[in-house]
Amino acid sequence: MQDGKVLVIDDNKSVLSALEILLQFEFKQVATIPNPNQISSFVGLDTVDIVLLDMNFSAGINTGNEGLFWLREIKKKAPHTSVIMMTAYGAVDLAVKALKEGATDFILKPWNNEKLLATIKSAYLLRKSRKEVQDLKQKERHLKQVINQDSNYIIGNSKALNSVLNLVRKVAKTDVNVLITGENGTGKELIARELHRTSPRKNEVFIGVDMGSISETLFESELFGHTKGSFTDAKEDRAGKFEAANSGTLFLDEIGNLSLQTQAKLLSAIQNRTVVRVGSNKPISVDIRLVCATNCNLNQMVNNGVFREDLLYRINTIHIEIPPLRERDNDVLILADFYLKKYGAKYGKPSLRINANAEEKLMGYRWPGNVRELQHTIERAVILCEGNVLKPEDFLLTSNSVISLEKGPETLDEMEKLMIAKALEEHNGNYSAAANQLGISRQTLYNKIKKSNN
Template structure:
């Protein structure tokens, strides 16, 4: 059997007998007559089993030494099984040791067959403990992966501070929260911040995009199913409610859920239990619910597209995430963050934004919000090889044309773009660029200094 066994007994005859019996059947058997070597040996090798005598001093029969070393072993190697070697009169001590963590005990003199059976059971228990420990470590790592610490809200604008103040107030409670706002404003980040500050932050935040869940898979995705419940159910599978048990369930794009499926979601939330497809026994669920949408649910209720009772259920606290265009200097703070992030990702030096680029980013309306800003920065990092980013390094949506047909860009912005394009068309040739623009070389030179092309 693939296992390591440590034997500790002050009786050398016992050590010899056990060594002769066990050495041929196990990977590694080590014998000591003094318990003082136990700690050192446990540091050097993983042992699945320690066979431990209860008494080591001559004439001692209290078992205190055995209890002491049992505690030392369990503290340093919790998964190692300890089987005590004791005389018939010390059975009461052995039972006490079992309560303190010993796996079993054997009486002197022993029966070899029973001893081997006891040892094999103890070793299997040790392997099982190791497997459980490994699973717990993997579970912990998985929870950390689902709850990344590097995703947080960035900025200091009054609009963002108001959101964070509300988050701090509601996070410590278990109340349901509805987060609204335009696409790309960071609604999921708000949900993660609520979870991070909550009492449930050691468990997972499970995110579900309701817009991506088809009607046919809704119940399986959220409530789970048992093996054989339907044609493709080749194995049992927990739903998102079960996975989020003791943690937080984040239902994004809740406004995309069809009307008849809203009733099934409402029932699960009201009853605090779910039943897997194909099962009969409901399972209790303990979750903190956070939902998000970019839709006007109040209007949808009026149009009978969203259940009013479900809205009341999910809308105990409402948090509105502001669009990026109203957050002022947060735009530049976020831009700086994304510049560092993508310069590192693509192994490039972190560029700076010149004054015109900063002004352009601040003036732009950002219809795609933070997501659009991040995409614009990433694209600029990839395509630019300069240390200073200028307006022409960004590829933003063209400004919308007003009723009179005039673009919303200012003349200075348009002039800057035209000069940039002319210089790109005639690299290193200011005279040719000036001729294309219909201005003198000196005028172009002055404007290049103004817009920091030099």
């Protein structure tokens, strides 16, 4: 017995009785109504899986127009319900017309029970499929909303920040590729999300990829996907980030850390707007808005032969430079107040405030780690403070990432940081070249930098 609900609509009581007896052993719920005017008052019409609808109700009229009218009414109220038309006056043109209006199938009276049941069961399976598709679409919409939610905000009203936001609003309306540059901690991903949020693609997914954390061996699999059995751990087909971002925005962070070999593969995908999964030769078209970000000087890297000029042209249709925090005037205090309230609430200290001398200290600092450093500084001060007023001594502003060259490193960790900083400076921020000089892999270098910034 199928776990479904069937509704029979026919003005012939013998037909209603016969179908009710036949179907009661096949479906859990069978309902009948003798008058189509009762359709509008039928409770739970949209929960009905199958409707068997007669095409003629008035005596002497065999055109089927009545049935077509009620078919349209049912589809308005229950668009996903399967409707099977019934008539004793069969005509090909009438059947075609019913199917065009949304009917699932057409049955002639008198019917053959086996054929009738086969038709109804097929219609029930179609209804189940439609419902599953509808449920999947609802889940997809919900997942997109969850993925696109971001608890971070763009805070500030400085001239430098407003200039960036004005450019974002202009560019967001288009689908051009955007390159976002700026120092570490300036909020490049926030700007990328703002581009997505204010674009026509805002209801689609935003997929972010940290390019520096992807090893060269997994690059193609992560970005383009793979087929089952294409390599040892490929136990099933898997879509890559390009496919996952289809119809939405793909954000490639740390794009300056790619090797020349991976740059060539990325360029091909961007140019052709197609990807080929590892282990396949079938191209898959993708429709994405591409946004890239880096703290490297890509023009200098092009001159040094470590970044492809043609790739730079592809990703750099519009260039957005994020200003460092030291160039954002009073945004320092606005951001400090925002994080003070955030962490004050988190750690049970909602009445905290920053005194004037402490504000002066915050404004006088250069913030080499930018907004990220300010955020961590405020959180640390909130955790360690003992009173309700934060004073200058509550803010430890000696950045762990900045080491005085005159004083020299005092620990092995400081020595490592200094060597990494000097190698990156010598190679204009190119991770691959710096890693090669230090005798470590690019992935190891990236992990060490991540660890030191936390």
